[in-house]
Amino acid sequence: MTVVPAQQSGGGGGSSGLYDVLELVLDRGLVIDAFIRVSLVGIEILKIDVRVVVASVDTYLRFAEACNRLDLESGPNKSPGLPEIVGEVTESGARGKSKGALSGAAETISDAFKQSREEGRQKESESRPRARKSTSSRRKEEQE
Amino acid sequence: MSTYVYGITDSSHAGLPEGMEGVGDPPAAVRVLKEGGLAAVVSDAPEGLKPKRKHLLAHQNVLAEAGAAGAVLPMRFGSVAPDDDTVTGVLAEGADHYKERLRALEGKVEYNVKATHDEEAVLHRVMSESPELRSLAEANRQSGGGSYDDRLRLGEMVVAAVKAQEADDAAELRRVLEPAAADVSVGPESTGWLANVSFLVDRKSAEDFLAVVEEARRAHPHIELRVNGPLPPYSFVEPGPAQHAESGVGQETALE
Numbered sequence: 001m002t003v004v005p006a007q008q009s010g011g012g013g014g015s016s017g018l019y020d021v022l023e024l025v026l027d028r029g030l031v032i033d034a035f036i037r038v039s040l041v042g043i044e045i046l047k048i049d050v051r052v053v054v055a056s057v058d059t060y061l062r063f064a065e066a067c068n069r070l071d072l073e074s075g076p077n078k079s080p081g082l083p084e085i086v087g088e089v090t091e092s093g094a095r096g097k098s099k100g101a102l103s104g105a106a107e108t109i110s111d112a113f114k115q116s117r118e119e120g121r122q123k124e125s126e127s128r129p130r131a132r133k134s135t136s137s138r139r140k141e142e143q144e
Numbered sequence: 145m146s147t148y149v150y151g152i153t154d155s156s157h158a159g160l161p162e163g164m165e166g167v168g169d170p171p172a173a174v175r176v177l178k179e180g181g182l183a184a185v186v187s188d189a190p191e192g193l194k195p196k197r198k199h200l201l202a203h204q205n206v207l208a209e210a211g212a213a214g215a216v217l218p219m220r221f222g223s224v225a226p227d228d229d230t231v232t233g234v235l236a237e238g239a240d241h242y243k244e245r246l247r248a249l250e251g252k253v254e255y256n257v258k259a260t261h262d263e264e265a266v267l268h269r270v271m272s273e274s275p276e277l278r279s280l281a282e283a284n285r286q287s288g289g290g291s292y293d294d295r296l297r298l299g300e301m302v303v304a305a306v307k308a309q310e311a312d313d314a315a316e317l318r319r320v321l322e323p324a325a326a327d328v329s330v331g332p333e334s335t336g337w338l339a340n341v342s343f344l345v346d347r348k349s350a351e352d353f354l355a356v357v358e359e360a361r362r363a364h365p366h367i368e369l370r371v372n373g374p375l376p377p378y379s380f381v382e383p384g385p386a387q388h389a390e391s392g393v394g395q396e397t398a399l400e
Contacts, residue, residue, distance in 0.1 A: 020372045021260055022200050024342070026358055027332065028378035029220035034234050035149060038222035039194045060299030063267075067281045067302055070267055 147225045148172070148189035150206045151216045151376065152235065152242050155183045158213035166206055166230050167199040174206055179232035185210050186231060189224045211376035215250045217242060218376040223277055245381060251347050252326060254380060255373030257357065259317055259339040261310065265366035268304040310338035313367055317341070317360060324349070324356040331381035336369075342379035350374060 155178050165171035168190035177184045203221050210216040225231045271277050280298045284290030331340035345353045361369050
């Protein structure tokens with residue numbers, strides 16, 4: 001018999017939610033001295049990786065390049081709130097890239113997590129092109 | 145045969161669905177050990193248990209089911225006792241403490257909130273707020289990307305600005321979400337997220353809490369929020385003084 005988990009995921013959901021929950025399962029919860037804990041060798045390494053603060057030359061160069069690419073034409077003179085541009089950037093696929101330098105270390109993750117994240121990414125790349133396609137075809141229809 | 149322990153409940157706990165499967169391959173059958181007014185949710189511990197996704201999920205599933213039926217103190221993954229008697233012995237010995245924790249957590253669930261920046265959106269934000277960064281970036285662009293040193297300097301400043309923004313946003317999120325929760329527990333820092341905070345929420349007011357999260361999401365489009373819950377109260381089983389001191393750092397804002 002398969003038991004469906006009782007919890008649901010709000011917001012992010014899906015398999016990135018799985019990663020977030022597993023982190024809690026491994027790192028929190030009651031520890032009782034009279035019980036031994038199974039060896040978590042691989043997982044301990046994961047935790048160390050994740051907690052390293054990345055401030056390397058590579059990171060700097062990557063950010064500099066990202067800024068050079070950034071189209072600020074409509075940005076500088078606008079309010080810090082950046083109303084339209086933020087919405088537009090978010091929707092047009094920046095989401096996929098956003099896992100870059102800001103969370104680089106989180107990518108070095110044990111098998112358990114890697115699998116779930118890859119599934120998440122697949123889902124993203126499956127749904128993105130479709131969304132974009134429908135927008136452009138709609139535009140085409142409008143032009144006609 | 146050693147005994148794998150999932151969590152501790154009151155002996156009046158409504159119990160688990162028939163045929164609940166635990167850790168192991170093939171999965172071990174989950175059973176309940178009672179002692180005094182308490183009960184432990186356990187199964188046989190498989191030989192050579194490793195922290196694989198399958199087993200972690202089984203652990204979480206058992207606790208999610210147990211938590212849905214009543215208060216539960218979730219064990220951390222991988223807790224193994226030599227035998228059943230050791231488990232009931234632990235229940236008997238710590239009965240007062242466990243009962244107190246179960247009462248405190250009755251009707252409460254954990255919501256874990258992780259926040260990351262949408263990279264391009266946050267770059268837009270820090271650039272738009274700093275004329276210095278903009279002119280530096282513009283100079284680099286006009287000279288075809290800038291020299292190695294120019295790029296390094298720009299990148300270093302941008303990273304610093306992004307980090308400052310992360311700290312601001314983490315504080316802002318807590319300020320906004322904390323009033324909607326009964327308790328707060330701050331998770332480990334890492335580069336994987338700018339905030340990793342668990343909130344203890346009354347099951348009845350969970351919708352209110354989620355509405356506040358939704359509001360925060362709308363108000364800060366450059367922040368990506370991932371909310372997971374309701375979960376068993378992993379982060380609130382032992383609110384020792386150390387944990388609270390840690391989570392209290394820089395948090396005078398709640399009362400302002």
